[in-house]
Amino acid sequence: MNNTPQAKPRHRILLVGFPPAQMLDISGPLDVFTIANELSEAAGCGAPYQIDLAAPSAGALMTTSGVSLQAEFSLLDTTLRPDTVLVCGGRGARVASRDAGLVKALATLCDRAHRVGSICTGAFPLAATGALDGHRATTHWGHFDEFSDQFPHIDIDRDALFLSAGKCHTSAGITAGIDFCLSLVEKDLGRAIALSVARELVVFMKRPGGQSQFSTLLMHDAAGTGAGKAPFAELVSWMAEHLTDDLSVDVLAGRVAMSPRHFARRFSVALKVAPGRYVQMLRLEAARRLLTESTLSVKQIADRCGFQSVETMRIAFQRNLNTSPSEFRDRFQTIE
Missing domain, CATH: 3.40.50.880 (Class I glutamine amidotransferase (GATase) domain)
Structure with missing residues (x-):
């Protein structure tokens, strides 16, 4: 054998x-x-x-x-x-x-x-x-x-x-x-x-x-001219430049002369994400950029990006990226 x-x-x-x-x-x-x-x-x-x-x-x-x-x-x-x-x-x-x-x-x-x-x-x-x-x-x-x-x-x-x-x-x-x-x-x-x-x-x-x-808001082709997106091209550019403003559905709907309900529906269909979620992603995107490209403190970044507090920003990072702002900076900061 x-x-x-x-x-x-x-x-x-x-x-x-x-x-x-x-x-x-x-x-x-x-x-x-x-x-x-x-x-x-x-x-x-x-x-x-x-x-x-x-x-x-x-x-x-x-x-x-x-x-x-x-x-x-x-x-x-x-x-x-x-x-x-x-x-x-x-x-x-x-x-x-x-x-x-x-x-x-x-x-x-x-x-x-x-x-x-x-x-x-x-x-x-x-x-x-x-x-x-x-x-x-x-x-x-x-x-x-x-x-x-x-x-x-x-x-x-x-x-x-x-x-x-x-x-x-x-x-x-x-x-x-x-x-x-x-x-x-x-x-x-x-x-x-x-x-x-x-x-x-x-x-x-x-x-x-x-x-x-690692992604950016370009994944939503926000400023594109595809069907349904054109009415919001100027709006999303304005939103990105006014992150510390009130970006509630009521305010955003008013800027494009729509009722809040109609705006929320049209926006969600065109950009494939709800307005509130899009606002949070804009703020997260801006915060990620500042964390990697600046020496501003976490609090300064939270303020500049429209978060109510450092804790609010930390929760957003944890929920969406499974990491904290400080950990994100440690991993990806590009300047000394």
Whole structure:
């Protein structure tokens, strides 16, 4: 009888990119799993992952950086049997989400896998397969509205760095793919290995706050000229310049000659956020900018941004960004 221990089959991870793909959406996860392999091998446990790259066709996969990567496999290869499929983002991914042939091939591939995820705008082709229907998902903050328009039946989470819905997982923009893949390593191999990988990469194991701490009010295209937005373009510019004023619904409605109820409804439809929430986001945006670009005290910033007190600003930061103003400044201040 042979008592020799059998090597545990490696977990096969297939990264899927569509040209032009976002380089870091591929290289970030690749480094996470590669370092996990190196650390596991150093501990005498063997490499737990096999990592492959697929594209619409095998061969050179162009990235948005202008550098091509080598895809070992074609997405159309019916012999592929990955354990995990991770769909990477980039301009090509958004285009691919409208290509029926590529979406069908991706759907077939995802059906074969035990775990499926997306990095950044890789959520677009993944959503097109129907895998995310009826679930919450996230993507890069700059494409929230585009995603919601294309997939109205999917509940977009505008703050999560990554989240799960059954066997499907989605993550936010670009470097959030590293956060997400660290969470997969933790689930697969345990917290100790995941922490070691994070240390090697010099990143947070779990980044404080959500992706809203990096986004701006441009995500709402507030000054755009799209349908329904024009009446509020001048108003939102005025609001941003008068944060210490009374910005109640009654006052704002009066400035555009609407009744409060009609204004609140029209504003919410046009900008996809309620007036009160938009005011708070304007104040948070201004506070974030001053915390990173000035040496003003937290109290001075609270006053300048229209918060009633430092405590009111602290609560807003904690509720929306999962961090405090002081912690935010420590992490992101750009001046000495």
